[in-house]
Amino acid sequence: MSKNKLIDLNNITVSFDGETILDNLSLSIEDGEFVTLLGASGCGKTTTLRIIAGFIEPDSGDVFFDGKRINGVPPYRRHVNTIFQRYALFPNYNVYDNVAFGLRVSKVPENEIKERVMEMLELVGLKGYDKRKVDKLSGGQQQRVAIARAVVNRPKVLLLDEPLAALDYKLRKDMQSELKRIQRQLGITFIFVTHDQEEALSMSDKIVVMNGGKIQQIGTPTDIYNEPVNAFVADFIGESNIVDGVMLGDYRVKIDGREFKCLDTGFGKYEPVDVVIRPEDVDIVPLDSEKAMLTGEVTSVTFKGVHYEIIIDVCGFKWLIQTTDISYVGEKVGVYIEPDAIHIMKKSEYSGTFGDYSSFSDDMDPEGEDGESSEEGDE
Numbered sequence: 001m002s003k004n005k006l007i008d009l010n011n012i013t014v015s016f017d018g019e020t021i022l023d024n025l026s027l028s029i030e031d032g033e034f035v036t037l038l039g040a041s042g043c044g045k046t047t048t049l050r051i052i053a054g055f056i057e058p059d060s061g062d063v064f065f066d067g068k069r070i071n072g073v074p075p076y077r078r079h080v081n082t083i084f085q086r087y088a089l090f091p092n093y094n095v096y097d098n099v100a101f102g103l104r105v106s107k108v109p110e111n112e113i114k115e116r117v118m119e120m121l122e123l124v125g126l127k128g129y130d131k132r133k134v135d136k137l138s139g140g141q142q143q144r145v146a147i148a149r150a151v152v153n154r155p156k157v158l159l160l161d162e163p164l165a166a167l168d169y170k171l172r173k174d175m176q177s178e179l180k181r182i183q184r185q186l187g188i189t190f191i192f193v194t195h196d197q198e199e200a201l202s203m204s205d206k207i208v209v210m211n212g213g214k215i216q217q218i219g220t221p222t223d224i225y226n227e228p229v230n231a232f233v234a235d236f237i238g239e240s241n242i243v244d245g246v247m248l249g250d251y252r253v254k255i256d257g258r259e260f261k262c263l264d265t266g267f268g269k270y271e272p273v274d275v276v277i278r279p280e281d282v283d284i285v286p287l288d289s290e291k292a293m294l295t296g297e298v299t300s301v302t303f304k305g306v307h308y309e310i311i312i313d314v315c316g317f318k319w320l321i322q323t324t325d326i327s328y329v330g331e332k333v334g335v336y337i338e339p340d341a342i343h344i345m346k347k348s349e350y351s352g353t354f355g356d357y358s359s360f361s362d363d364m365d366p367e368g369e370d371g372e373s374s375e376e377g378d379e
Helices: 045-053 095-105 110-123 139-151 169-186 197-203 221-226 231-236
Strands: 005-016 019-030 034-038 060-065 080-083 157-161 189-194 206-211 214-219 241-249 252-255 258-261 272-277 282-285 294-303 308-314 317-323 332-337 343-346
Touching (some): 005 045, 019 045, 034 045, 034 197, 045 157, 110 139, 241 317, 282 317
Antiparallel strands (some): 005 019, 005 060, 241 272, 252 258, 294 308
């Protein structure tokens, strides 16, 4: 069943202090979708959220909501609510009064307020907490109060600006499931901002990958992961080995002088391409095996609990392989790749920038747990 288009951003451009933050961006969001804007800090995702909310007006371009142009319409007149990293709850109010606040401002009758507040508290798993002071709640409980307060007004769209950033890992995982459950139960559109790829993959109906104020790719989590359009997306969504290749024709690509079968067509003969192969799709085989398509030397082995992460030097290119089978540093091994594990991409401005694991480290997280931001300072 097709859904109705709810939000349309047409050719949106935004600049701050002479720097372009959104560059001619266009995006459509359907009613009832869970859409995630995914990208590193400074890519424009939070600015996009604020354009929809009405906190920022575009320098050029049009914003449509349910078919009506809403440029210049103030935030309080849009059918949108926003949850930020900091939940902005009233510490001197109890849970009930925090959730009821917006309804009272709108002069909703008290009997209706009570019914709607108690319904929302049950929805977010806080039944019986109505008289609890919010400063006595855990971070996860405070976030649930923020969600209840945001949806009790029955907005058509809920905007979430990295709302899980302040939570610890386990609670964050729990709240990912809770947010998806709440979204499905309410049936309203959620637009979620994050730089966390795992969060985006696990929660979204649609992911919008952004970089440099532009949309790199829009698709389902499966599409984005399995069919990235360029090296940036392939690297940003999960780990990827991205190697240079040359198309020999339909279903045939040359990598490191060796011909491989693939499932891709439509490229020019002898066209240089980027070849992406996920670490979990590479098999390590004995050096003398007839399956050994490429050969190399193991340079690093890291135990990750459910699998090993193994770095293999193949002709100077460091491949990352995830496997449940152990190998040892210094061991000479073969590499086997099935045709459906190979994905061919056009060369792009990101070619040669990503995909080699010469300096691979678990600690290489430019934003980190303490470095997350809502992009207030960089957009």
